[in-house]
Amino acid sequence: TASLKKETPAEEKLIGAQYNAQVSLSAQKDAAEGTIARLIGAKYAETFKVELINSADGKDFFEVESQGNKIVLRGNTGVCAVRGLKWYLNEICNCSITWRGSNLALPETLPTNFKKHRETSPQKYRYIFNNCIYGYSFAWWQWDQWEHLLDILAYHGINMPAMLLGQEKVWQLTYNELGLSNESLNSFFAGPAWYP
Secondary structure, three states: OOHHHOOOOHHHOOOOOOOOOOOOHHHHHHHHHHHHHHHHOHHHHOOEEEEEOOOOOOOOEEEEEEEOOEEEEEEOOHHHHHHHHHHHHHHHOOOEEOOOOEEOOOOOOOOOOOOOEEEEOOOOOOEEOOHHHHHOOHHHOOHHHHHHHHHHHHHOOOOEEOOOOOHHHHHHHHHHHOOOOHHHHHOOOOOHHHOO
16 A cells, blocks of 8 residues: 555656646657557567657648668657557558557568658647447446557647546535535436437
8 A cells, every 4th residue: 555655757647737748758659659569569669669859830741761680660749659650551561440440460670671761730729529439338348348449549740639427526625615515416417328
């Protein structure tokens, strides 16, 4: 239990009042590398090198280039770097990873003979989901399903999924401040199948 009480530095907190929407570049790089390994396997992931650098114009971007026997996935965020993997697999390997399945017939050695490619996103936020989606199967998902979904979102460059899980806690605290008891709220809130 002592490890549970260990305080996390404010810049690493991902929830609560201390969260300032800033995730360190090293945490983003680690997350991108983990995503790549889960999507294509550790053997192929070793061929890729993730680099996070600032954007000169403030817009999100990714670059993919060959450096010797490595393929560099570069971007200003971890999500952007992972989006570079999608370009590489689609355009260089004729492979794909989709929401419903994958075509990963990768060669034994990944191709490195291609010109450097760069794309810039005209949108700051790339959004997905709506209020209803959480009333389908998401309510009963386990971590491995959530992790795969998050990996797929990054792969497609999505940086703003609507995340409504936990909204009832916010409502509960708000209603508590207005004088309603938890007992009265328990009969008001619906179960997971009725999140929308």
